[in-house]
Amino acid sequence: MPSASSRYLPLGAGVLLIAAILVFPSLAPNPYVLSSGVIVLNWAVLATSWNFVGGFTGYISLGHGALAGLGGYATGLLITKADLPSFVALVAAALLVAALAVPIGFAALRVRGASFVIVSIALVLILLLVFQSWSSVTGGSRGLVVPRPFPGMLRPEHHRVFFFLYGGLLLLALATWWLLDRSRFGMGLKAIREDEDKAESLGTPTFAYKLTVFVVSAAFTALAGGLYALWFGDLDPVFQFSVLTGSYIVLMALLGGVRNLFGPVLGAIVVGLALEYFKVEFGSTPLHLVTTGLLLGLVVMFMPDGVIPSLAALVQRLRNREQSSIREVTAADLAEQRRREREAANS
Amino acid sequence: MTLQTRGLRKAFGGVVAIDGADVEFQPGRVNALIGPNGSGKTTFFNCVTGMIKPDAGQVTYGGKDLTGRAPHVVARAGVGRTFQLCRVFPRLTAVDNVLAAVRPGGLLHGLRSAHRRDERERALGWLTRLGIEHLADAEARNMSWGQQKLLELAGVLMAEPDTILLDEPAGGVNPALLDRIGTLVRELNAEGRTFVIVEHNMDLVMSISDHIVVFDRGRPIAAGPPAEIRADERVLGAYLGV
Numbered sequence: 001m002p003s004a005s006s007r008y009l010p011l012g013a014g015v016l017l018i019a020a021i022l023v024f025p026s027l028a029p030n031p032y033v034l035s036s037g038v039i040v041l042n043w044a045v046l047a048t049s050w051n052f053v054g055g056f057t058g059y060i061s062l063g064h065g066a067l068a069g070l071g072g073y074a075t076g077l078l079i080t081k082a083d084l085p086s087f088v089a090l091v092a093a094a095l096l097v098a099a100l101a102v103p104i105g106f107a108a109l110r111v112r113g114a115s116f117v118i119v120s121i122a123l124v125l126i127l128l129l130v131f132q133s134w135s136s137v138t139g140g141s142r143g144l145v146v147p148r149p150f151p152g153m154l155r156p157e158h159h160r161v162f163f164f165l166y167g168g169l170l171l172l173a174l175a176t177w178w179l180l181d182r183s184r185f186g187m188g189l190k191a192i193r194e195d196e197d198k199a200e201s202l203g204t205p206t207f208a209y210k211l212t213v214f215v216v217s218a219a220f221t222a223l224a225g226g227l228y229a230l231w232f233g234d235l236d237p238v239f240q241f242s243v244l245t246g247s248y249i250v251l252m253a254l255l256g257g258v259r260n261l262f263g264p265v266l267g268a269i270v271v272g273l274a275l276e277y278f279k280v281e282f283g284s285t286p287l288h289l290v291t292t293g294l295l296l297g298l299v300v301m302f303m304p305d306g307v308i309p310s311l312a313a314l315v316q317r318l319r320n321r322e323q324s325s326i327r328e329v330t331a332a333d334l335a336e337q338r339r340r341e342r343e344a345a346n347s
Numbered sequence: 348m349t350l351q352t353r354g355l356r357k358a359f360g361g362v363v364a365i366d367g368a369d370v371e372f373q374p375g376r377v378n379a380l381i382g383p384n385g386s387g388k389t390t391f392f393n394c395v396t397g398m399i400k401p402d403a404g405q406v407t408y409g410g411k412d413l414t415g416r417a418p419h420v421v422a423r424a425g426v427g428r429t430f431q432l433c434r435v436f437p438r439l440t441a442v443d444n445v446l447a448a449v450r451p452g453g454l455l456h457g458l459r460s461a462h463r464r465d466e467r468e469r470a471l472g473w474l475t476r477l478g479i480e481h482l483a484d485a486e487a488r489n490m491s492w493g494q495q496k497l498l499e500l501a502g503v504l505m506a507e508p509d510t511i512l513l514d515e516p517a518g519g520v521n522p523a524l525l526d527r528i529g530t531l532v533r534e535l536n537a538e539g540r541t542f543v544i545v546e547h548n549m550d551l552v553m554s555i556s557d558h559i560v561v562f563d564r565g566r567p568i569a570a571g572p573p574a575e576i577r578a579d580e581r582v583l584g585a586y587l588g589v
């Protein structure tokens with residue numbers, strides 16, 4: 001049985017998160033802080049979306065930045081070229097990217113481990129080339145200007161609206177992840193993470209499972225990217241199709257913990273704020289890259305379970321020092337077995 | 348349903364692991380597949396269950412052609428298996444290891460809770476039957492080798508296969524557990540499950556099987572009831588090195 005704390009903790013954290021989303025805009029002292037909040041929420045949605053693939057199946061994608069970029073460009077182009085209303089374009093773009101995720105997943109999910117990581121990087125580089133050189137449609141490296149959905153709205157109000165839109169999207173992504181986490185489908189995905197061949201041998205159609213969750217992940221990622229396009233209003237291929245974006249997402253998810261519903265959100269808050277701070281203090285320098293690489297390395301080496309799980313494990317250890325460990329149960333079991341063997345031998 | 352292969356062949360580079368094997372395992376029996384190290388027993392299991400594709404030949408189950416089908420298709424046809432180096436899901440709890448064998452029928456089915464009471468009860472039932480229910484909430488990686496072997500079997504049983512392939516169930520387990528596994532196989536067989544067991548422990552093989560197939564260098568050299576196999580000179584020559 002899941003323990004009471006494991007059942008109520010997510011609920012408590014969820015309530016806390018909703019409250020924080022509701023009050024933050026009124027507490028933010030200026031539009032800059034509010035816009036930082038929007039950026040952090042964008043990261044939180046991206047990291048949570050990534051975690052559909054990374055957390056459940058264990059496939060580490062560095063290409064999710066590109067899926068967000070696709071969502072952004074699709075939204076922008078559907079507005080500018082097809083004259084769709086902004087939010088219709090956003091949803092249509094997400095569906096489009098989800099559809100595109102089928103062939104992408106079909107190719108990428110055939111390989112595992114490091115090979116998958118490399119394929120996901122290749123995806124980013126290919127898309128960067130395409131979007132840079134296909135300038136008649138995408139605007140190339142001059143960028144694409146996306147019309148604002150609320151013309152005439154003032155800056156602070158604009159940030160506030162998007163903060164809430166992102167908040168709603170985050171809650172939707174979290175609710176979906178939670179639903180999968182407790183489902184049979186989710187159990188199959190976790191089995192894939194643990195031992196894919198074994199899962200397959202028990203009757204799980206592993207490829208179909210992976211592909212499905214990849215498509216779901218891509219759709220949420222595209223929604224975040226599309227929302228960003230509507231908010232920021234200007235897309236540049238160099239930033240939209242960047243391996244760095246994908247690396248930040250992975251760092252956030254791993255730092256917060258990929259096996260935990262709120263792990264990626266926590267990671268996004270920590271890393272997202274750090275990124276904003278660095279930008280203000282040092283501007284965009286190679287320091288970004290070095291720090292990201294260093295942090296990624298440290299987390300993978302020392303906290304592969306992430307920060308939340310490591311802390312939770314520590315609390316657990318402190319709380320039930322007296323509780324017997326499994327190894328002790330095993331030892332008792334063995335003793336009992338030996339006793340029975342002796343009895344059998346004596347009789 | 349009869350599990351049958353015709354002209355099965357599999358080579359790894361120059362090593363011919365399975366060399367045109369015609370084998371038949373009748374339903375309702377405890378079948379054994381024995382043979383010296385490297386004679387192709389595990390490769391045979393892998394070909395039958397779709398883990399590797401044979402170079403040639405045919406695998407049928409109850410007359411249905413399963414050659415080269417994906418492992419999950421073979422599993423869903425009713426053939427379950429364990430692995431020689433016992434495979435469990437290390438960071439899932441024991442009960443989740445068993446629940447992972449539940450196959451949702453469709454999308455809505457798949458979104459239902461994995462811990463629905465009836466299924467959890469069924470999973471706990473298998474853990475109880477194998478004597479490891481007290482470890483239900485322990486992560487598999489913290490369990491002993493013997494416990495992991497029992498857990499692996501519980502997962503396979505949860506999927507309700509008609510035929511179960513066991514690759515060295517007695518490998519590395521203590522004598523008490525060995526007895527328990529032997530008894531369990533006979534019980535499960537009496538309940539209607541067919542077994543094919545790869546095993547080096549001859550006492551166990553001779554005591555629990557109805558039918559024995561002997562492999563040597565990738566093909567069967569003898570088949571029959573235990574008494575017959577024990578007396579067969581080719582078997583003694585190939586297997587016991589006499």
Ligand SMILES: Nc1ncnc2c1ncn2[C@@H]1O[C@H](COP(=O)(O)OP(=O)(O)OP(=O)(O)O)[C@@H](O)[C@H]1O
Pocket residue numbers: 359362363364382383384385386387388389390391431
């Ligand atoms: N994946 C593989 N790649 C290369 N060679 C392999 C592979 N699997 C098996 N072999 C070779 O095929 C032959 C048969 O191996 P297999 O594991 O099927 O034998 P076995 O009868 O199960 O032996 P054991 O009793 O030791 O488990 C051996 O020579 C082995 O080295």
Ligand SMILES: [Mg+2]
Pocket residue numbers: 388389390431514
């Ligand atoms: Mg073997």
